[in-house]
Amino acid sequence: MYSYSDFDEAFVRARVAQFSQQVGRRLDGSLSEDEFRPLRLMNGLYLQLHAYMLRVAIPYGTVSPRQMRQLALIADTWDKGYGHFTTRQNIQFNWPKLPDVPAILGALADVEMHAIQTSGNCVRNVTADHFAGAAADEVEDPRPYAELLRQWSTDHPEFQFLPRKFKIAITGSPNDRAVTRAHDIGLRMHRNAAGEPGFEVMVGGGLGRTPMIGITVREFLPVADLLPYVEAVLSIYNTLGRRDNKYKARIKITVHETGAEEITRMIEARFAELRPLFGGNDQKLLADIREAFAPPAFRNAPVDAYDAFYKADPVFRSWADTNLAAHRNAQYAIVTVSLKAHGATPGDASSDQMRVLADLAEKYGHSDLRVSHEQNVILPHVHKSDLPTLHATLFQAGLGTANVGLLSDIIACPGMDYCSLATARSIPVAQELATHFEALKLEHEIGPLKIKISGCINACGHHHVGHIGILGLDRAGVENYQITLGGDGTETAVIGDKTGPGFAYHEITPAIERILRAYLALRTEPSETFLQAYRRVGLEPFKAALYSSEGEKDAA
Amino acid sequence: MNRRFTPKVVTANRLREGDVVYLTADDRWSQLHNEAELIEDEAHAQLRLLHAAAQRRLVVGAYLADAKPGPNGPEPTHFREEFRTRGPSNYNHGKQADLAN
Numbered sequence: 001m002y003s004y005s006d007f008d009e010a011f012v013r014a015r016v017a018q019f020s021q022q023v024g025r026r027l028d029g030s031l032s033e034d035e036f037r038p039l040r041l042m043n044g045l046y047l048q049l050h051a052y053m054l055r056v057a058i059p060y061g062t063v064s065p066r067q068m069r070q071l072a073l074i075a076d077t078w079d080k081g082y083g084h085f086t087t088r089q090n091i092q093f094n095w096p097k098l099p100d101v102p103a104i105l106g107a108l109a110d111v112e113m114h115a116i117q118t119s120g121n122c123v124r125n126v127t128a129d130h131f132a133g134a135a136a137d138e139v140e141d142p143r144p145y146a147e148l149l150r151q152w153s154t155d156h157p158e159f160q161f162l163p164r165k166f167k168i169a170i171t172g173s174p175n176d177r178a179v180t181r182a183h184d185i186g187l188r189m190h191r192n193a194a195g196e197p198g199f200e201v202m203v204g205g206g207l208g209r210t211p212m213i214g215i216t217v218r219e220f221l222p223v224a225d226l227l228p229y230v231e232a233v234l235s236i237y238n239t240l241g242r243r244d245n246k247y248k249a250r251i252k253i254t255v256h257e258t259g260a261e262e263i264t265r266m267i268e269a270r271f272a273e274l275r276p277l278f279g280g281n282d283q284k285l286l287a288d289i290r291e292a293f294a295p296p297a298f299r300n301a302p303v304d305a306y307d308a309f310y311k312a313d314p315v316f317r318s319w320a321d322t323n324l325a326a327h328r329n330a331q332y333a334i335v336t337v338s339l340k341a342h343g344a345t346p347g348d349a350s351s352d353q354m355r356v357l358a359d360l361a362e363k364y365g366h367s368d369l370r371v372s373h374e375q376n377v378i379l380p381h382v383h384k385s386d387l388p389t390l391h392a393t394l395f396q397a398g399l400g401t402a403n404v405g406l407l408s409d410i411i412a413c414p415g416m417d418y419c420s421l422a423t424a425r426s427i428p429v430a431q432e433l434a435t436h437f438e439a440l441k442l443e444h445e446i447g448p449l450k451i452k453i454s455g456c457i458n459a460c461g462h463h464h465v466g467h468i469g470i471l472g473l474d475r476a477g478v479e480n481y482q483i484t485l486g487g488d489g490t491e492t493a494v495i496g497d498k499t500g501p502g503f504a505y506h507e508i509t510p511a512i513e514r515i516l517r518a519y520l521a522l523r524t525e526p527s528e529t530f531l532q533a534y535r536r537v538g539l540e541p542f543k544a545a546l547y548s549s550e551g552e553k554d555a556a
Numbered sequence: 557m558n559r560r561f562t563p564k565v566v567t568a569n570r571l572r573e574g575d576v577v578y579l580t581a582d583d584r585w586s587q588l589h590n591e592a593e594l595i596e597d598e599a600h601a602q603l604r605l606l607h608a609a610a611q612r613r614l615v616v617g618a619y620l621a622d623a624k625p626g627p628n629g630p631e632p633t634h635f636r637e638e639f640r641t642r643g644p645s646n647y648n649h650g651k652q653a654d655l656a657n
Contacts, residue, residue, distance in 0.1 A: 027572070029613040047616055049636075050643050050650040051574040080649055095649065098572050345646045416636060417644035425639075427646045477634055 002292040004112045020102035044115025054093045055118040060128035060146035061089035061370045065358035070111040072351035085347040085371045089127045121162045123153035129171040129178045130372035134380035136326035139189045142172035144289045163241030164249035181493035204255030207459035211495045212252040217264045232271035296366035306384035319402035335379040338401040342438040346412045347375030356397040407443040408434035415455025422455035424472025424479040465489035469496045481508040486534045518545035565592035565623045568615035576640045589641045590629030
């Protein structure tokens with residue numbers, strides 16, 4: 001993986017020193033909170049409901065075992081022994097104390113990590129397909145481009161005060177696992193007729209208050225044009241973006257108000273101006289970066305032991321069926337480690353679990369770890385013969401849950417258990433859904449299903465693109481949950497449809513059960529997934545199940 | 557005509573620790589909601605809020621939160637404020653743990 005250059009190292013260290021002094025000045029009273037707040041946000045430090053929260057970037061979701069161990073150390077030393085992995089491939093510590101934050105940032109810098117640009121109206125952590133460099137369906141590893149974008153956007157003087165935050169996601173595969181269509185800029189790699197790799201550039205996607213799917217402004221962008229083109233998009237946005245109204249400030253509104261054709265024309269015109277200014281140094285840098293992402297030296301060994309174990313052990317088989325994905329090397333598998341044990345907090349890992357993951361990555365995973373926007377941890381390169389041992393160790397550490405892609409593999413934002421913006425809780429809703437359906441032993445029968453929960457309209461939990469989306473609101477001083485159906489965050493992205501009136505906290509699990517029982521009753525065959533069935537029959541049968549039976553709850 | 561003033565407490569987060577505190581009638585910051593001063597007069601509420609906001613080395617983000625009288629002192633009326641008196645629901649962390657010790 002990429003290692004910091006002297007420049008990166010000096011920049012991050014300088015920022016730690018700077019912020020340490022700023023914290024000192026805040027504590028001695030020479031800075032007011034109004035003065036300090038933008039400074040702490042620039043360094044990822046929020047003040048939440050019950051405590052401070054430090055958001056640390058995991059660029060394109062790639063983390064080394066050494067870094068993972070350091071995150072565990074930080075959790076043990078300055079927090080409460082765990083970390084929360086988020087939908088933006090960040091990790092959040094929920095309990096740091098202000099005087100300790102400089103030391104935490106120092107500990108992060110020791111392993112080439114930081115919290116810079118994880119908040120504020122700037123280009124945020126660039127996210128990527130968590131299977132990058134391993135997926136069987138991949139055109140090219142997108143991470144060198146993500147790293148190039150990271151270096152370009154970090155402390156970029158023109159883009160530190162954008163109208164609003166700006167999120168870029170990139171995938172190297174036709175199967176979009178990075179939700180690129182719901183980002184300010186989405187980049188999807190594919191090949192042109194000549195076989196050359198390039199990007200489809202999508203602009204103006206986003207969830208939140210006004211959910212929108214991005215429009216394609218360029219069908220095929222040669223890889224060498226990436227930086228000038230992205231710079232052109234940001235430049236246009238920086239000029240046109242609405243600074244007068246926070247709720248209309250994202251680029252999706254700019255795209256909508258300007259019109260797809262006109263904004264495409266403006267971007268292309270700006271690109272024509274910028275392109276000649278890029279003299280080729282970006283491509284030299286990219287070449288260096290590429291070397292850092294060379295594939296590991298894959299082992300060539302028999303996989304008979306895996307096949308035999310798969311046949312013999314039903315627990316292992318169940319886990320292999322849900323948690324493994326196809327690797328481009330047929331002897332290997334991509335392992336998704338579920339951070340969604342039934343009843344646990346989605347995305348949380350204890351410091352002990354982080355250390356187990358680090359050890360396993362070193363022993364069996366070519367020292368590579370990823371965090372996914374779906375709040376799980378990935379071991380992207382595991383030889384199949386090592387899977388039985390790996391699974392046994394995961395199982396002992398409480399990390400062996402076989403539910404990836406199933407009902408209980410729920411995305412949930414921190415909600416009103418932590419977040420000061422939240423209007424309702426998310427985590428306990430996820431916990432209740434997972435334990436309820438586990439007790440019914442229904443989730444394998446239901447099959448592939450993505451439930452996504454947000455505790456406010458800002459949609460950190462991606463509820464709009466959940467097959468079932470749940471949005472927690474405050475309705476007249478009571479938690480109320482609105483349901484959307486049929487959302488999709490992949491290459492066939494679509495925003496889900498609202499079913500109608502919301503449900504109280506204690507009504508939401510029974511409501512979801514009614515939807516899923518209706519699905520089981522109406523699917524043509526077990527292989528028809530919830531999303532396929534929804535696309536076939538539409539909202540009405542689910543609405544009927546959801547609302548008409550409300551009065552007969554006791555009979556159900 | 558004056559609308560009836562909903563009683564308030566002054567609440568904030570401590571600067572160093574970040575935890576939730578309430579302004580008491582004798583100018584302390586208490587971790588307990590029921591020790592807060594229940595303010596029933598709007599003008600007095602504004603004065604108390606100014607007093608809180610001036611303590612910038614101690615607290616952050618002071619605001620007035622709705623409250624009601626209870627047998628042991630003021631109680632929150634909104635679920636958000638109720639959560640703030642306790643901590644998160646997924647772990648025994650925050651006030652619910654700190655105050656039990």
